[in-house]
Amino acid sequence: LAKTTQPISMDSYEGQEVNITCSHNNIATNDYITWYQQFPSQGPRFIIQGYKTKVTNEVASLFIPADRKSSTLSLPRVSLSDTAVYYCLVGERRGSTLGRLYFGRGTQLTVWP
Amino acid sequence: NAGVTQTPKFQVLKTGQSMTLQCAQDMNHNSMYWYRQDPGMGLRLIYYSASEGTTDKGEVPNGYNVSRLNKREFSLRLESAAPSQTSVYFCASSENRNTEAFFGQGTRLTVV
Numbered sequence: 001l002a003k004t005t006q007p008i009s010m011d012s013y014e015g016q017e018v019n020i021t022c023s024h025n026n027i028a029t030n031d032y033i034t035w036y037q038q039f040p041s042q043g044p045r046f047i048i049q050g051y052k053t054k055v056t057n058e059v060a061s062l063f064i065p066a067d068r069k070s071s072t073l074s075l076p077r078v079s080l081s082d083t084a085v086y087y088c089l090v091g092e093r094r095g096s097t098l099g100r101l102y103f104g105r106g107t108q109l110t111v112w113p
Numbered sequence: 114n115a116g117v118t119q120t121p122k123f124q125v126l127k128t129g130q131s132m133t134l135q136c137a138q139d140m141n142h143n144s145m146y147w148y149r150q151d152p153g154m155g156l157r158l159i160y161y162s163a164s165e166g167t168t169d170k171g172e173v174p175n176g177y178n179v180s181r182l183n184k185r186e187f188s189l190r191l192e193s194a195a196p197s198q199t200s201v202y203f204c205a206s207s208e209n210r211n212t213e214a215f216f217g218q219g220t221r222l223t224v225v
Binding site (some may be wrong): 016036041042043045046049085087093101102103104105106 | 117146148153154155156157158161171172203205207213214215216217218219
């Protein structure tokens with residue numbers, strides 16, 4: 001079971017770059033790493049997904065080292081609207097059955113003016 | 114294209130009452146999930162369905178039952194509600210575990 005560990009909370013100021021690191025020591029060979037964002041009173045929404053090295057989209061970048069035991073979500077120039085909970089997920093595989101998605105507690109990011 | 118639709122959005126139950134939370138998705142996804150979210154606890158997986166006709170337990174299945182009625186619908190039933198089941202419930206769906214999961218807007222359930 002590929003559980004994850006991430007900081008409970010982080011603070012930043014507008015315009016700064018924020019890096020949130022997630023540990024997943026037991027990641028399986030075929031598992032992907034996915035990050036979600038959740039605003040209050042809403043369901044989580046997908047931000048970015050990767051398998052190795054670096055992935056970038058219009059919202060964030062995801063850095064994954066060669067051993068894949070951790071990953072870092074990078075949010076460039078955050079704004080107040082980036083205040084949310086960020087979840088790091090690693091897929092679980094059980095035999096040939098598609099795995100479950102475990103979210104954990106996430107990281108509460110608070111952006112200050 | 115509505116995505117994932119949950120009903121109801123709010124519900125108050127008395128201890129011991131039963132109810133079913135409904136979830137439907139129109140994206141032809143194979144996998145569907147039920148989560149509960151409590152303050153400071155993040156999202157915890159209750160049950161999961163990899164495909165029509167199959168269900169599997171998650172982290173906190175006790176006190177709940179599920180039915181994958183067809184590919185579109187995945188319901189969550191509380192047979193005898195308890196105050197400990199007061200929570201916000203989210204349904205989600207995805208093509209498979211390695212692709213994006215889409216969430217409903219949630220059901221806020223209070224058991225008194």
